Amino acid sequence: MANQALTNPAVDFSEWYNEIVYRxxxxxxxxxxxxxxxxxxxxxxxxxIKNALDKRFKATGHVNAYFPLFIxxxxxxxxxxxxxxxxxxxxxxxxxxxxxxxxxxxVRPTSETIIGESMAKWIQSYRDLPLLLNQxxxxxxxxxxxxxxxxxTEFLWQEGHTAxxxxxxxxxxxLQMLDVYAxxxxxxxxxxxxxxxxxxxxxxxGALRTYTxxxxxxxxxxxxxxxxxxxxxxxxxxxxxxxxxxGNQLQTCWTTSWGMSTRMVxxxxxxxxxxxxxxxxxxxxxxxxxxxxxxxTDEEQSLVMAAVDGLKRALLDADIRVHVDTxxxxxxxxxxxxxxxxxxxxxxxxxxxxxxxxxxxxxxxMPGKEGKRFLKQENIAPQVRDLLTEIQASMLAQATTFRDAxxxxxxxxxxxxxxxEQGGFARVWFAGSDADLTKIKQETAATHRCxxxxxxxxxxxCFFTGQPADSVAxxxxxx
Amino acid sequence: MANQALTNPAVDFSEWYNEIVYRxxxxxxxxxxxxxxxxxxxxxxxxxIKNALDKRFKATGHVNAYFPLFIxxxxxxxxxxxxxxxxxxxxxxxxxxxxxxxxxxxVRPTSETIIGESMAKWIQSYRDLPLLLNQxxxxxxxxxxxxxxxxxTEFLWQEGHTAxxxxxxxxxxxLQMLDVYAxxxxxxxxxxxxxxxxxxxxxxxGALRTYTxxxxxxxxxxxxxxxxxxxxxxxxxxxxxxxxxxGNQLQTCWTTSWGMSTRMVxxxxxxxxxxxxxxxxxxxxxxxxxxxxxxxTDEEQSLVMAAVDGLKRALLDADIRVHVDTxxxxxxxxxxxxxxxxxxxxxxxxxxxxxxxxxxxxxxxMPGKEGKRFLKQENIAPQVRDLLTEIQASMLAQATTFRDAxxxxxxxxxxxxxxxEQGGFARVWFAGSDADLTKIKQETAATHRCxxxxxxxxxxxCFFTGQPADSVAxxxxxx
Numbered sequence: 038m039a040n041q042a043l044t045n046p047a048v049d050f051s052e053w054y055n056e057i058v059y060r061x062x063x064x065x066x067x068x069x070x071x072x073x074x075x076x077x078x079x080x081x082x083x084x085x086i087k088n089a090l091d092k093r094f095k096a097t098g099h100v101n102a103y104f105p106l107f108i109x110x111x112x113x114x115x116x117x118x119x120x121x122x123x124x125x126x127x128x129x130x131x132x133x134x135x136x137x138x139x140x141x142x143x144v145r146p147t148s149e150t151i152i153g154e155s156m157a158k159w160i161q162s163y164r165d166l167p168l169l170l171n172q173x174x175x176x177x178x179x180x181x182x183x184x185x186x187x188x189x190t191e192f193l194w195q196e197g198h199t200a201x202x203x204x205x206x207x208x209x210x211x212l213q214m215l216d217v218y219a220x221x222x223x224x225x226x227x228x229x230x231x232x233x234x235x236x237x238x239x240x241x242x243g244a245l246r247t248y249t250x251x252x253x254x255x256x257x258x259x260x261x262x263x264x265x266x267x268x269x270x271x272x273x274x275x276x277x278x279x280x281x282x283x284g285n286q287l288q289t290c291w292t293t294s295w296g297m298s299t300r301m302v303x304x305x306x307x308x309x310x311x312x313x314x315x316x317x318x319x320x321x322x323x324x325x326x327x328x329x330x331x332x333x334t335d336e337e338q339s340l341v342m343a344a345v346d347g348l349k350r351a352l353l354d355a356d357i358r359v360h361v362d363t364x365x366x367x368x369x370x371x372x373x374x375x376x377x378x379x380x381x382x383x384x385x386x387x388x389x390x391x392x393x394x395x396x397x398x399x400x401x402x403m404p405g406k407e408g409k410r411f412l413k414q415e416n417i418a419p420q421v422r423d424l425l426t427e428i429q430a431s432m433l434a435q436a437t438t439f440r441d442a443x444x445x446x447x448x449x450x451x452x453x454x455x456x457x458e459q460g461g462f463a464r465v466w467f468a469g470s471d472a473d474l475t476k477i478k479q480e481t482a483a484t485h486r487c488x489x490x491x492x493x494x495x496x497x498x499c500f501f502t503g504q505p506a507d508s509v510a511x512x513x514x515x516x
Numbered sequence: 517m518a519n520q521a522l523t524n525p526a527v528d529f530s531e532w533y534n535e536i537v538y539r540x541x542x543x544x545x546x547x548x549x550x551x552x553x554x555x556x557x558x559x560x561x562x563x564x565i566k567n568a569l570d571k572r573f574k575a576t577g578h579v580n581a582y583f584p585l586f587i588x589x590x591x592x593x594x595x596x597x598x599x600x601x602x603x604x605x606x607x608x609x610x611x612x613x614x615x616x617x618x619x620x621x622x623v624r625p626t627s628e629t630i631i632g633e634s635m636a637k638w639i640q641s642y643r644d645l646p647l648l649l650n651q652x653x654x655x656x657x658x659x660x661x662x663x664x665x666x667x668x669t670e671f672l673w674q675e676g677h678t679a680x681x682x683x684x685x686x687x688x689x690x691l692q693m694l695d696v697y698a699x700x701x702x703x704x705x706x707x708x709x710x711x712x713x714x715x716x717x718x719x720x721x722g723a724l725r726t727y728t729x730x731x732x733x734x735x736x737x738x739x740x741x742x743x744x745x746x747x748x749x750x751x752x753x754x755x756x757x758x759x760x761x762x763g764n765q766l767q768t769c770w771t772t773s774w775g776m777s778t779r780m781v782x783x784x785x786x787x788x789x790x791x792x793x794x795x796x797x798x799x800x801x802x803x804x805x806x807x808x809x810x811x812x813t814d815e816e817q818s819l820v821m822a823a824v825d826g827l828k829r830a831l832l833d834a835d836i837r838v839h840v841d842t843x844x845x846x847x848x849x850x851x852x853x854x855x856x857x858x859x860x861x862x863x864x865x866x867x868x869x870x871x872x873x874x875x876x877x878x879x880x881x882m883p884g885k886e887g888k889r890f891l892k893q894e895n896i897a898p899q900v901r902d903l904l905t906e907i908q909a910s911m912l913a914q915a916t917t918f919r920d921a922x923x924x925x926x927x928x929x930x931x932x933x934x935x936x937e938q939g940g941f942a943r944v945w946f947a948g949s950d951a952d953l954t955k956i957k958q959e960t961a962a963t964h965r966c967x968x969x970x971x972x973x974x975x976x977x978c979f980f981t982g983q984p985a986d987s988v989a990x991x992x993x994x995x
Contacts, residue, residue: 065634068591069584069621070612074634077579077649084580100556101563105548106623106654106670107607112547125614128586130623132608133549133669134658142548144585144609144623155544155553170556175585175654179613190612191585 045312050256054307058185061315061378063302071183071190079302081323086301089225090195093217099169099197104151107142112150115275119149122242126178144177149243149294152198153276160200160290162281168200186303187516194298200278200290207291211267214295215248218263226301227318227433228252228308229440230262231511233487238471245269251486251511253440254307257460259486259513262304265295308436315379316401318432319425325358326421327380329371331387344391348417355418376401381428382421402428453500457483462513466497468506477501486511524791529735533786537664540794540857542781550662550669558781560802565780568704569674572696578648578676583630586621591629594754598628601721605657623656628722628773631677632755639679639769641760647679665782666995673777679757679769686770690746693774694727697742705780706797706912707731707787708919709741710990712966717950724748730965730990732919733786736939738965738994741783744774787915794858795880797911798904804837805900806859808850810866823870827896834897855880860907861900881907929980936962941992945976947985956980965990
C-alpha cells in the first residue's frame with residue numbers, strides 16, 4: 038500500500054482524506070453502518086487531545102463522572118426543541134434480556150436530559166453551585182452521510198455539563214470552555230480557530246446561545262471543531278433544577294454544556310496533511326521522533342545500532358516519544374512511510390554519522406534540504422526538544438498564514454459568490470434573516486459559520502440585504 | 517445524612533455496602549434499570565485503577581484502540597458457546613434513525629467477535645504477530661439482579677484482545693495479564709488475591725481456559741475481580757484469523773482476552789470498609805490527605821489558615837492529593853465525614869500546633885490514639901509520603917491477615933459445610949465432576965472459585981468424592 042502514490046489533495050481532497058485516514062492506520066472501516074474502528078495510531082492521537090482537555094478541565098475545577106448510556110425515551114421529550122432536534126437521529130433499544138421493553142431506551146446522542154435529572158437531585162442550595170461536571174463517553178447519532186472521524190454514527194467525546202446560580206455565571210462558564218477549546222486547538226493541535234457565535238438556526242437543540250470554534254481545512258472549507266452552549270433555563274425548567282438562595286428563596290438554575298469529539302482527529306488531518314500524507318503537530322504526535330538506522334555490513338550495523346540505542350535512551354529519558362524503525366526495508370521506503378504517517382522529526386544515522394558524532398535530522402513540516410540539519414549525538418534531547426518546539430510553532434504559523442490568505446472581506450453578493458466558488462472564508466457585514474441564510478445556502482452552498490467574538494467595531498452594510506449591520510460574520514462551505 | 521449512623525457491616529454487610537456506596541458519593545441510582553451513575557468521587561477511584569492498568573498494559577507492549585459499540589447479531593452467532601453464553605443478556609437496537617433495522621444490532625456485552633473480524637483483516641503474516649490490543653469501553657449485559665459496581669447492566673471496563681502464532685505464546689500472554697491484574701489488585705488496591713483457574717462450567721463462553729483473581733470481601737464471601745482467557749483457536753476459527761508462517765504456510769492464530777471492570781471499585785469498598793465507612797488505599801484514594809483547620813477567633817483563623825496554605829502547597833508540590841476542608845462545620849462533623857469517605861490521612865491543625873510548628877496526623881486505617889502522631893510542619897511532604905506508604909502496606913497486611921484467618925483447609929464435606937456456613941474460604945483437595953459442583957452449590961451455596969496456580973504439591977483425597985485428587989481448590993460463597 039505504502040508504495041502506491043496518494044491522491045493529490047489539490048486534485049481531490051475528499052479522496053485524499055479517505056485514503057490517508059486508512060493508509061496511515063488512523064482508522065479502519067467497520068461492519069457497522071457509519072461506524073469506524075479507531076486504530077491504535079488514531080487512538081493515540083485522540084488520547085493526546087483527551088489528556089490536553091482533561092488537564093484543563095480539572096484545572097478549571099471540573100470533575101469527571103459517568104452517566105448511563107441509555108436514556109428513557111420520555112426524558113428526551115421533556116425539552117421540546119431538544120427532542121425535535123435529536124429525534125430523527127436516534128438509535129433505540131427495544132429488547133433487553135430477550136424481552137420487549139416497556140419503555141424503549143434511547144442510546145444517548147448527548148446527555149443533557151439524564152444529567153439534568155441528577156442535577157435536580159444533587160442541587161439543593163446555593164452552596165451546591167456551581168456544579169461542574171464532565172463525562173468522557175461514546176454517543177450515537179444516526180447520521181445519513183458519514184465520514185471517518187468527521188461524522189460517524191458512534192463517536193467518542195467529552196461532554197461538560199454545569200449548573201450555576203446566575204445567568205452571568207453560566208455565560209462566563211460557556212465562554213471559558215470555548216477558550217479552553219481554542220487553547221487546545223491552537224496550542225496543542227496547531228490549528229488556528231475563530232471563536233464565534235452560531236445563528237439561531239444553527240444553535241444546539243435546546244440552547245439559548247451556542248458558541249463555536251471554526252477552523253479552515255486544507256481545501257478551504259470550514260470545520261466546526263468544538264461547541265459550547267449556554268442552555269439558559271431551558272433544561273433547568275424541564276428537569277426542575279432549582280436551588281435555595283441565601284434568602285431561602287427557590288430559584289431556577291442556569292446550565293451549560295460543551296463538547297469536543299474525535300472529529301478533532303479529522304481536523305488535525307485536514308489542517309496539516311499534504312500530498313505526502315499526514316503531518317502531525319509534535320505535541321499530539323504519537324511518535325514525535327523516528328530513528329532510521331542506515332547500514333550495509335554487519336559491522337556497520339553493530340556500530341550504528343549502538344549509537345541508536347544511546348540516542349533512543351536519551352530521548353526517552355527526556356519524555357520524547359521516539360520509535361526506532363528496525364524493519365528489513367530500504368531507508369527510502371522507511372522515509373516515505375514515516376512521512377506518510379506524519380512523524381514530525383526523522384533522525385537518520387549511518388556509519389559516517391557515528392564516526393563524526395552527528396545525526397541527520399529531517400523535518401516533516403519542511404521537506405527536502407531546507408529542513409535538514411546536523412545535530413550532535415551528544416546532548417541530543419535538548420536539541421530535539423527545541424526542534425519539536427520550532428516545528429509546533431511553524432505548523433501553527435503555516436496554518437494561520439493559509440487561513441488568513443484564504444479569508445476575504447467582501448462587500449457584495451457577487452464578490453461573495455466568487456470567494457465561495459474559489460474556496461475560502463468570506464468575512465462580511467451581515468444583518469440578514471433566517472430566510473436569507475437559507476437562500477444563501479441554497480444558492481452558494483455556503484453557511485454562516487459564526488459571528489466572531491472579535492469584531493472590527495463600528496458598523497457596515499449587509500452584503501446581502503444592503504441594510505445597516507453592526508457585526509461581521511464568517512461564511513464558508515463546511516463539513 | 518452523614519450524622520446518621522451507618523448500618524454495622526457485621527450485622528448486615530449487604531445493607532452497609534449499599535449505604536456506603538451512596539453516602540460516600542461513589543455512585544447514585546439512575547432512572548435506567550440496573551444502571552448506576554458513577555459520581556465524581558467514585559469515578560476518580562476508577563480513574564486511579566484505570567491509570568494503574570493502562571500504564572502496565574503499555575509497558576507490556578499493548579496498544580489501545582476503539583471498536584464499535586454495536587455488533588451485528590450474526591457475528592455473535594459464529595462462535596457457538598459464545599452466543600449461547602451471552603444471548604440471554606443482550607440489549608438489542610432494532611430502530612435507527614426512525615426506521616426498523618434490517619439486521620438488529622447488539623449492544624456489545626464484550627467484543628471478541630467484532631475485534632476478531634478486524635484481526636482477520638489486519639493479520640497477514642507472522643510479522644504481524646503478536647497483535648496486542650486493548651480497549652477502554654462500556655459494555656452492557658442485561659443482568660437479572662444488579663448491585664452498584666458489582667453487577668450492573670452497563671459497566672465500564674477494559675478488554676484486552678490479543679492474537680499469537682502459537683498456543684504457548686497465547687498461554688504465556690493469558691498468564692502475564694493475570695499477573696498484571698494481581699499486581700494492580702495487590703499493590704495498588706491493597707487487595708490480596710488468589711490467582712487460579714476456573715472450572716469448565718465457570719469459564720468464559722467460548723474460551724479454552726479462564727484464569728481469575730479471587731479476593732475475599734469483608735463478609736468473607738469471594739469476589740472474582742479480573743479474568744484472563746486463553747481462547748485457544750475457537751474465535752480464530754470462527755473469524756478466520758490466520759497468518760502465513762515463515763514457511764509460507766497458512767496457520768490459524770491463537771487468541772486471548774482479558775478484562776477488569778468498575779467492579780474493582782466495589783472490591784475496594786468491600787475489602788477495606790468498616791463500620792465508620794470507606795477506607796481507601798492511599799495509592800488509589802482521590803483524596804490522600806485532608807487538612808482540617810481548627811480555630812475559634814478570627815485571629816486564630818488567619819494564623820491557622822496561613823499555616824494550612826503552606827502545608828497544602830508543600831503537599832501539592834510533592835504530588836500528594838490534598839484537600840482542605842473549609843466548610844462551616846464543627847471539626848467533629850468533619851472528622852466523621854472524612855472517615856466515612858475513607859481518606860487515609862487527616863491532618864488537624866489549631867493555634868497551638870501553629871505555635872509549636874506541629875500538626876496532628878490521624879490514620880484512617882488505625883483509628884483513635886494509636887493512629888495519632890505529631891508531625892513537624894517543616895518538611896511535611898516526605899513525612900506524609902512515608903505515612904501513606906506505611907498505610908498502604910498496613911492495609912494490605914490487614915486484608916491478608918483477615919483472608920488467611922478465614923481460609924480453612926478442610927478434609928470432609930461436614931467440615932466444609934461448617935466453614936461455608938460460618939463464612940470463609942474452604943481449601944480442599946478436589947477431584948469432583950461438574951455434577952458434583954452443581955450438587956455442592958445446591959446444598960451449600962458455595963461455588964468452586966478457582967484451582968489456585970500455587971499448589972501445595974503432592975496429592976490428597978477429594979473432600980467430596982473420596983477419590984485421589986492432585987490439586988486443591990478454593991470454594992466459597994461468592995458475589
